[in-house]
Amino acid sequence: MFKKILIANRGEIACRVAATARRMAIRTVAVYSDADAHANHVRACDESVYLGGSAPKDSYLRWEKILEAAKATGAEAIHPGYGFLSENEEFAQACADAGLVFIGPPPSAxxxxxxxxxxxxxxxxxxxxxxxxxxxxxxxxxLLQREADRIGYPVLIKASAGGGGKGMRAVDKSEDFAAALASCQREAINSFGDDAVLIEKYVQRPRHIEIQVFGDTHGNCVYLFERDCSVQRRHQKVLEEAPAPGMTEAMRAEMGAAAVAAAKAVNYVGAGTVEFIVEQRDGGAMNFFFMEMNTRLQVEHPVTEAITGLDLVEWQLRVASGEPLPLKQEQLQIHGHAIEARICAENPDNNFLPATGTLHVYRKPQATAFQRSRVRIDDGVREGGEISPFYDSMIAKLIVHGSTRAEALARLDAALAQVHIVGVSTNVQFLRGIIATDSFANANLDTALIERERAVLFDREPLGLPLAAAAAIARQCITEWPAAMPEPFARRDGFRALGEYKRRFDFEFRGEPASATLTYQRDGGFALEAGGVSGPLVVGQFPSGEFEVEFNGGRHTLNVYERDGTSHVFAAQGATKILAVDRLAHAGDTQAEGGRLTAPMPGKVVSFAVKAGDKVSKGQPLAVMEAMKMEHTIAAPADGTVEELMFAPGDQVAEGNELLRIAAGA
Structure with missing residues (x-):
């Protein structure tokens, strides 16, 4: 077994590999960029080596520097994690040429x-x-257009060298093909350096089911069952579970055999995933088709670990060091059900636009033992850390295990309710919405689930104005009262010795102005009117810092975090935020200048679809930006005429930079 390995990656996967290596008494070397100088994965390893600038091309993709770091630190092997260099055959070959073991498949595979x-x-x-x-x-x-027309629409354009949903477009009709192809090729060349594509029939009601395979250098190969990854947005996975609901033993064996055949066809060694598109037919019948093979450990590997009780990173290390697979096919068993939720810094209500910023609050559920855990968190961030624009938007993976799927679902919702993040937008409430849908709860799965459930998933408000206002007011009032409250005159809330009085609070809630009135009653109690609801308000605080609020016929335990005038409210049924507005401070404000379109986050301008003088209509695409490895389309908010383009394609822009200016009106 290796004595020291270098982990050529960052974030949660680097921390994950380091954890197993530590358990196996293997020393670890981290590599890092400018942006990651103080990152968790650096602290998780025994040593660390600086690579370069924050952009991946200046650091994590510089494999010559990584090889130098391995040699300098005495590492015997390199674990590539996933992403970056994990599927780079030149890097794998360079490791071998340098006398280092690449913890992954051979370059030929x-x-x-x-x-x-x-x-x-x-x-x-x-x-x-x-x-x-x-x-x-x-x-x-x-030619590609003719092939698409021959196959019949809808078709899927996919980057030949791609993965992770990048360089992929679904096309419904022939006249949309050319534009979709151009966009797909741009994204492919930026992500993979290769704009070649393939075209496939877009399978109706498809499920995405993948098989985990493992091979060794002794000719053995097994499959560790399947994972259902059908719930996706923008062709990227959101929720993964194992085993796949509705999977029969016969189909599992058939898909497993096909996956092993695929692996053996390339003499595969190590962890890999064979991905299949599964066509669902009336009567419950399913056909499966090979989609691709990922020659690395997958993001969703923890659900396989949960149902098998195995550590797949340990298997990788053992196989890479020359040992045979620890178990044979007949020794592998499924235990219970596991689900993984990807917690990402993004705004689902704004087309999943990635978010950047500081994790001012990052609280998570209590995790239990590692492999067969009831609740597991894999992350590479901490409170006070930064979500930068240079890397993937994933903050953490939340994995739960239960005896049944229903038990796992309930445990996942309870665990998500304990995730409190303030500082960046996240998809946590969106994830809770998905698992509450009838489609997901009843395992009516396909890759269109999110679109099918759009009406209940987007622009959700789980708490409502009355409770949000009550929470914000409760927090403010408690901060105004001394903890011991020795006498009423010590309070800072405008207490009066005699008489009842009212106090008005102004807010902005879901982009609209709102107000609430708190009545201080003669007997010392309170009454609140907010959002058309009125009644007694009772407030208490626990030593843990949680609030208990009784209002509108319910008793709620809340966590409220205040940041820059905004109260971020977390309750068992969901989370929301409400902004306190100071009427005096805003009395002189005038309406903001209209007609400006700004960059929603740092990135690069890919293209403009308009020029100065063009008339545009609401919703019309105006520009394309690239940020966090994805393209984002900027659309016109209203009808108007383009006055000026402020940047040129290829320019880097900061968040808030004005991209173009539009004069209102037709």
Whole structure:
């Protein structure tokens, strides 16, 4: 076994690998960029080496520097994690040439499976079922258009060298194909340095089910069952679970055998995932088709660990050091059900726009033992840390395990309710909304679930104005009262010795002005009117800092965090925020200048779809930005005429920079 390894990655996966290495008494070396100088993964390892600038191309993609770091620190092997260099055949070969063990498959396997078109051809020869499509090397746009027309719409354009939902577009009709192809190729060249694409029939009501495989250098290969990853947004996974609901033993064995055949076709070694698109037919029948093979450990590997009781990183280390697989196929068993939720810094109500900023508050549920845990958190951040624009938007992975799927679902919702994040927008409430839908609860799964449940998933308000106002007022009132309250005259809330009086609070709630009136009653009690609801208000505070608020017929235990005048309210049923407005401070404000369109986050201008003098209509695409590895379209908020473009394609912009200016009116 290795004595020291270098982890060529960052964030939660680097922390995850370091945890297993520590348990196995293997020393670890971290690498880091400017942005990650004080990151958790650096602290989790025994040593660390600086690579360079914050952008991945200046640090984590500089594999020559990584090899130098491994040599300088005496590391015997390199674990690439996932993303970055994990599926880079040149890096894997360079490790071997430098006398280092690459903890992953051989370069030949990465190459064979790295290009989607070639891998489809390989799988066809191996007898693995394929979706109808075009996987050729000819990339003339006119030819691709003809192939798409031949296959029949809808079709899916996919970057041949891609993964993670990048460089992928669904096209419903022929006239939209050219624009979708151009966008797909731009994203592919930026993400992978290769704009080649393939085209496939877009399967109706598809499920995304993948098989975890493991091979060793002794010719053994097993499958560790399946994961259902059907719940996706923008072709990226949101929730993953194992085993797949509705999976029969016969289909599991058939898919497992196909996955092993795919792995053996390239002499696979280490952890890999064979991904299938599953077509659902009337009567419950399902057909499966090979989609791609990911030649690395997957983000969602913890759900497989939860149902098998195994540590897949330990398996990787053992196999890479030359040991045979620890177990044979017949020794592997499924225990219970596990679900993983990806907690991301993003705004689901704004087309999942990634968010950046400081984690002023980061509270999470209490985790239990590592592998067969009831609740597990994999993260690489801490309170006070930064979510930067340079890397992926994922903050953490929350994994739960239960005896049944229903038990796991209930445990996941309870755990998500204990995740409190202030400082960046997150998808936590969106995740709670998904698992509460009838579709997810009843395992009516397919990749269109989010779109199908759109009406109940977006622009949700779980608490409402009355409770949000009560929470904000309760927190303010408690801060105005000394803890011991020795006498009423020590209070800072305008207490009067005689008589009843009223106090008005002004707020902004969900973008609209709102107000509430708190009545201080003669007997020392309180009454509140907010959002058309009125009644007694009773407030208490626990030593833990939580509030207990009784209002409008309910008793609620709340956590309220105040930041820059905004109260962030967390309750068992959900979370919201409400902004306190100082009427005197805003009395002289005038309406903000209209017609300005600003960058929602730091990034690069990819293109403008308009020029000065063009008339535009509300909702019309105006510009495309690239940030956090994804393209984002900026649309017109109203009808008008473009007055000026403030930047050019290729320019870097900061959050809030004015991109273009529009004069209102037709």
């Amino acid at each position: 990465i190459k064979a499976m790295g290009l989607k078109a070639e891998s489809k051809q390989l799988m066809e020869r191996a007898g693995v079922p394929l979706v109808p499509g075009y996987h050729g090397s000819e990339q003339d746009p006119a």
